[in-house]
Amino acid sequence: MDPQQRILLQLTWEAIEDAGISPGTIAGDHVGVYVGASALDYANESLFDPNVATGHFMTGNTLSIISNRLSYIFDLKGPSFTVDTACSSSLVALHEAYRALNSGRIDCAIVAGVNVLASPFPFVGFAQATMLSPDGQCKAFDAGGNGYVRSEGGVALVIKRKDAPRWKGQRSHADIVAVDVNSDGRTVGMSLPSDVVQANLLDRVYKAHGIDPNQLAFVEAHGTGT
Numbered sequence: 104m105d106p107q108q109r110i111l112l113q114l115t116w117e118a119i120e121d122a123g124i125s126p127g128t129i130a131g132d133h134v135g136v137y138v139g140a141s142a143l144d145y146a147n148e149s150l151f152d153p154n155v156a157t158g159h160f161m162t163g164n165t166l167s168i169i170s171n172r173l174s175y176i177f178d179l180k181g182p183s184f185t186v187d188t189a190c191s192s193s194l195v196a197l198h199e200a201y202r203a204l205n206s207g208r209i210d211c212a213i214v215a216g217v218n219v220l221a222s223p224f225p226f227v228g229f230a231q232a233t234m235l236s237p238d239g240q241c242k243a244f245d246a247g248g249n250g251y252v253r254s255e256g257g258v259a260l261v262i263k264r265k266d267a268p269r270w271k272g273q274r275s276h277a278d279i280v281a282v283d284v285n286s287d288g289r290t291v292g293m294s295l296p297s298d299v300v301q302a303n304l305l306d307r308v309y310k311a312h313g314i315d316p317n318q319l320a321f322v323e324a325h326g327t328g329t
Contacts, residue, residue, distance in 0.1 A: 104163035105145040107217045107257070108172050111138065114259035115173050115213055122261040123272035126177060135181035135212040137200040138170035139192030144222035173213060181209045190325060192216060193258065194284075200262060201282040210267035217257040226253065234294065243324065281312040 119126050146164035149155045162168050166185045174183040182203060186196040193216025200212040220226075229235050236242075236250035262279065285304045287297040309316055 107219050110257045111215050111217050114257050118259040118261050123274040124270050130178040133181045134179040135209040136170045136174045136183040137196040137214050138185045139196040139216035140169050141187040141192050148222045198282045198284050204264045211263045215259040218255045220255045281308050283308045
């Protein structure tokens with residue numbers, strides 16, 4: 104099994120506990136699972152060995168099962184799928200969960216993201232594409248930016264609509280005010296962003312929800328340094 108699946112099983116259990124929910128309480132409920140993931144390093148390392156091609160390998164090494172194993176183990180009956188939009192995968196998964204909650208399709212969702220660097224192959228490819236920082240430092244928004252630094256990790260969140268029934272002992276850490284996504288379309292390169300289009304997205308979100316940018320405490324940006 105891809106270690107990304109095992110990591111998310113653990114993180115989801117911890118997220119459910121942190122929300123003050125007993126896992127058995129939501130079993131059988133219409134809870135959605137939305138996972139952002141794009142790497143299949145573990146599977147790719149085994150493709151040249153036919154001996155590993157078992158039934159367990161097939162379900163243990165696909166992007167679709169990363170989300171569906173969570174629904175299977177925790178017996179969640181809502182929408183369950185994996186989103187692959189490269190670096191933004193987990194944020195787009197959050198967007199899809201947010202829209203499903205607002206539309207009334209579901210009352211609760213598990214939103215997660217995971218990335219494990221288990222193969223040298225992508226490192227070689229990205230290095231050949233001159234995307235990786237040769238000095239191992241990501242200098243986002245800096246004129247000296249010379250590439251990005253690959254990293255790994257995982258996260259799982261439990262999110263609910265405010266008007267959804269509360270569970271006994273339920274805890275809440277934050278409110279999501281707004282979520283939106285877009286695409287930069289044609290830029291100077293397929294892997295390169297457009298600052299104008301990204302600014303337009305933020306402007307649209309702020310205006311639609313009456314958010315004053317001057318009141319933001321901090322901004323966490325996707326700054327690759329490229």
